[in-house]
Amino acid sequence: MIPPLMDFSRLCVHTVTTKPWGIEETVRRYSAAGVKGITIWREAFLDKGPAATGQLVRDHGLKVVSLCRGGFFAASSANRRAKAIDDNRHCIDEAAALGAPLVVLVCGAEPGQALGDSRKQISDGIAAVLPHAAAAKVRLAVEPLHPMYAGDRCAINTLGQAREICGRLNSPWIGVAVDVYHTWWDDRLRDEIGACGRGGWLFAFHVSDWRLPTVDLLEDRGLMGEGCIPIREIREWVEGAGFTGFIEVEIFSRRLWAGDQAQYLESIKDAYLSRV
Numbered sequence: 001m002i003p004p005l006m007d008f009s010r011l012c013v014h015t016v017t018t019k020p021w022g023i024e025e026t027v028r029r030y031s032a033a034g035v036k037g038i039t040i041w042r043e044a045f046l047d048k049g050p051a052a053t054g055q056l057v058r059d060h061g062l063k064v065v066s067l068c069r070g071g072f073f074a075a076s077s078a079n080r081r082a083k084a085i086d087d088n089r090h091c092i093d094e095a096a097a098l099g100a101p102l103v104v105l106v107c108g109a110e111p112g113q114a115l116g117d118s119r120k121q122i123s124d125g126i127a128a129v130l131p132h133a134a135a136a137k138v139r140l141a142v143e144p145l146h147p148m149y150a151g152d153r154c155a156i157n158t159l160g161q162a163r164e165i166c167g168r169l170n171s172p173w174i175g176v177a178v179d180v181y182h183t184w185w186d187d188r189l190r191d192e193i194g195a196c197g198r199g200g201w202l203f204a205f206h207v208s209d210w211r212l213p214t215v216d217l218l219e220d221r222g223l224m225g226e227g228c229i230p231i232r233e234i235r236e237w238v239e240g241a242g243f244t245g246f247i248e249v250e251i252f253s254r255r256l257w258a259g260d261q262a263q264y265l266e267s268i269k270d271a272y273l274s275r276v
């Protein structure tokens with residue numbers, strides 16, 4: 001097994017992880033804590049807008065790692081699919097204004113529609129926005145979501161399905177985000193990470209943990225070490241496949257949001273060194 005991380009030079013935290021803080025406090029606190037990267041959720045710049053938020057982040061010595069999130073391409077009506085494509089172009093423009101090199105895609109699913117149809121719409125939707133992404137020099141990452149979200153949130157549920165899209169679209173602007181929470185259960189994960197590495201598609205790596213029992217499907221993720229995911233082993237696979245980018249802590253947890261966020265950020269740093 002690879003050794004633990006020795007410092008915070010690759011630590012990125014998602015704004016949603018410490019959701020109770022507004023964007024100014026988030027940036028100030030991350031910077032003071034020695035966090036080096038930040039992934040911004042679109043809700044976080046509602047007040048300031050993306051350009052001013054990007055400036056704020058840079059003024060505090062942080063690097064914008066990605067913008068979350070675009071996607072939601074699957075829809076039964078052509079109208080809604082066209083609207084999703086427009087929204088994704090807008091999201092890419094926001095990423096460019098923010099200074100984010102990457103937009104993470106939660107691809108979408110239409111309740112009642114066959115998953116294969118949703119996957120085709122997702123691939124077509126990404127193909128439609130790729131020229132815009134290339135022109136803006138913003139990369140797109142398909143993030144497979146755990147199959148518990150296949151009904152209404154994301155029809156791309158394995159890294160293999162995400163890789164297929166990358167292979168089909170064949171562009172340097174499309175790749176994958178590997179999130180341990182969504183992918184740890186997959187017996188093909190190690191091989192797929194290797195294949196994504198060979199394709200040049202490993203764009204992002206997200207960490208959190210799977211609690212037992214999980215009491216809420218959306219908002220009960222664990223801090224690294226609180227659950228059953230072999231996080232360091234998966235990091236070994238990802239790095240063995242050539243990934244050297246930021247390690248992004250992305251935790252939605254009503255339980256953790258309810259506590260003192262400054263203490264929580266220190267716990268994240270401890271868990272990053274001891275469990276990732």
Ligand code: ZN
Pocket residue numbers: 143177179206250
């Ligand atoms: Zn993620």
